[in-house]
Amino acid sequence: MSASSGRRLFRTVLFTDIVGSTELAAELGDRRWRRTVAAHHAAIRAELKRHHGREVDTAGDGFFAVFESPTDAVRCAAAAVAAAHALGLRIRAAVHTGELEPAGGKYGGIAVHIGARLLALAGAQEVLVSGTVRELVAGSGHAFDDRGIHQLKGVPGEWHVHALALPRFEDGVPLVSVDDEQLRAFAARRQRLVVAALLILVGLLAAGLASVFLLLDQPPPPVRGPNSIALYDAGGSAPVRAFAVDRGPSAIAVGDGTYWTANIDAGTVSRIDARSGHATSLGQTGTRPTLVAIAGDRVGVADRYSSRLTLLDATAGTVILSLPLHASSLLFAESQLWLADDIQDRLVRLDPTSGAQLAEISLGRTAGAADVVLAADHLWVAAPRAGGLLRVDPSAGTTVDIQLGIADVRAVSAYADNVWLASPGLDRVARVDAASGRVAVNAEVCDTPVDIAATPSGAWVVCALDRQLWRLDLAGTVTLKITLDAVPSALAADGELALVALRAD
Numbered sequence: 001m002s003a004s005s006g007r008r009l010f011r012t013v014l015f016t017d018i019v020g021s022t023e024l025a026a027e028l029g030d031r032r033w034r035r036t037v038a039a040h041h042a043a044i045r046a047e048l049k050r051h052h053g054r055e056v057d058t059a060g061d062g063f064f065a066v067f068e069s070p071t072d073a074v075r076c077a078a079a080a081v082a083a084a085h086a087l088g089l090r091i092r093a094a095v096h097t098g099e100l101e102p103a104g105g106k107y108g109g110i111a112v113h114i115g116a117r118l119l120a121l122a123g124a125q126e127v128l129v130s131g132t133v134r135e136l137v138a139g140s141g142h143a144f145d146d147r148g149i150h151q152l153k154g155v156p157g158e159w160h161v162h163a164l165a166l167p168r169f170e171d172g173v174p175l176v177s178v179d180d181e182q183l184r185a186f187a188a189r190r191q192r193l194v195v196a197a198l199l200i201l202v203g204l205l206a207a208g209l210a211s212v213f214l215l216l217d218q219p220p221p222p223v224r225g226p227n228s229i230a231l232y233d234a235g236g237s238a239p240v241r242a243f244a245v246d247r248g249p250s251a252i253a254v255g256d257g258t259y260w261t262a263n264i265d266a267g268t269v270s271r272i273d274a275r276s277g278h279a280t281s282l283g284q285t286g287t288r289p290t291l292v293a294i295a296g297d298r299v300g301v302a303d304r305y306s307s308r309l310t311l312l313d314a315t316a317g318t319v320i321l322s323l324p325l326h327a328s329s330l331l332f333a334e335s336q337l338w339l340a341d342d343i344q345d346r347l348v349r350l351d352p353t354s355g356a357q358l359a360e361i362s363l364g365r366t367a368g369a370a371d372v373v374l375a376a377d378h379l380w381v382a383a384p385r386a387g388g389l390l391r392v393d394p395s396a397g398t399t400v401d402i403q404l405g406i407a408d409v410r411a412v413s414a415y416a417d418n419v420w421l422a423s424p425g426l427d428r429v430a431r432v433d434a435a436s437g438r439v440a441v442n443a444e445v446c447d448t449p450v451d452i453a454a455t456p457s458g459a460w461v462v463c464a465l466d467r468q469l470w471r472l473d474l475a476g477t478v479t480l481k482i483t484l485d486a487v488p489s490a491l492a493a494d495g496e497l498a499l500v501a502l503r504a505d
Helices: 021-050 070-086 110-121 131-136 180-210
Strands: 009-018 053-059 062-067 091-103 106-108 127-130 144-150 159-164 228-232 241-244 249-254 258-263 268-273 279-282 291-295 298-303 308-313 319-323 329-333 336-341 346-350 357-362 371-375 378-383 388-393 398-402 411-415 418-423 428-433 438-444 449-455 458-463 468-473 478-483 487-494 497-503
Touching (some): 009 070, 009 110, 021 062, 070 127, 131 159, 258 291, 258 487, 298 329, 336 371, 378 411, 428 458, 449 487
Parallel strands (some): 091 127, 249 291
Antiparallel strands (some): 053 062, 127 159, 228 241, 291 298, 298 308, 411 418
């Protein structure tokens, strides 16, 4: 069973903002300042698109973006400074590479804080980078000036800072912003849209009043939106059932007549009776539970932030064992519990009753094991730092790289001999024949597929950024596309049904 929340992504962050924006806004006045900011935003977004950056957040006059490549981020930063200069604006930028923690469409983690602190050190028309970035882009043709060792507020340790060598910018470039003719055209378009929207709203209200008495006799609508588990079948775009759970569901497990969720924001585990829909909240499983797996009368819950594994009695919900173990994925297979450890790059097999360690398999490389399943008597490990997918013989302890041609594999699921995997960085899914190890399907899907769940007839996949649930058949053909009510964070399958965990942004 796959669980996506809590996985860390190795990415490069870029921060920018306008230098002296408060004084400039006061000088220009509200109207001209709004037009200036609009021109600035358009210029920065054009450079992000050109350099393969993904805008994450825009606060006032600043941007926060994420890149797959540190070289792209550095080039984008330099281009953004030049583009802003052409508008008569002076901006500053900062670039850092590290591990991010995705949460819906946002990102967190210490790498984000480092990038923000570097920005605070930067001056006008300056791009500061961390020593990490300086080393990663060596040989790319960029030159840097050493800015020494700094302590960054709220970040432990000391950090080596470098400034990207930029061309000298001429002084006196006039300020450019959206002209009055463009502003009037935009206002006219907005007025037409507002009038049309009001007419539609009046029509909808009239229709609603006409049918209000009919609706009084209908059952209440199903649970929708964040902090819920929604069940979908192949027959349509509306959920067939939905259950309310605690805040921040991050993983799902399917038991015998029960569904389980780990709720990272609430610090709880929810047990749902699949028949009645009644949910019970359990709170003894760590401060931020990120993974859950179930087999028979045992439930495993992992808190990767405190490196704690808890075993529960599935019936009573009581704690059996609590072990100091780090897990990036959990798997119950053949009456034994496997955990993947992305810090020590290993697989560990435990006795789910006693907690005794029965075996340990070193992956022998920097794999970053993100997920693990069992198929054709082998363990299949999503290993984003080792090329994508590893096949492990649990008896011999040997490991084989599966040549996919797909990087950044972070979720994997299996049914029978079909192993499905998802790459959020490349927006792709693939199906591997477990018997032969050959790639049978390699398909592009929606934006940032964070989890995948295999079924007898194909697979379901959820994508975080565009909030989509897609269904694929065994040939990789998309047979259904569903827009979800909130950000999907995890996915599981119950037969042909899809169970989607939905959380707030």
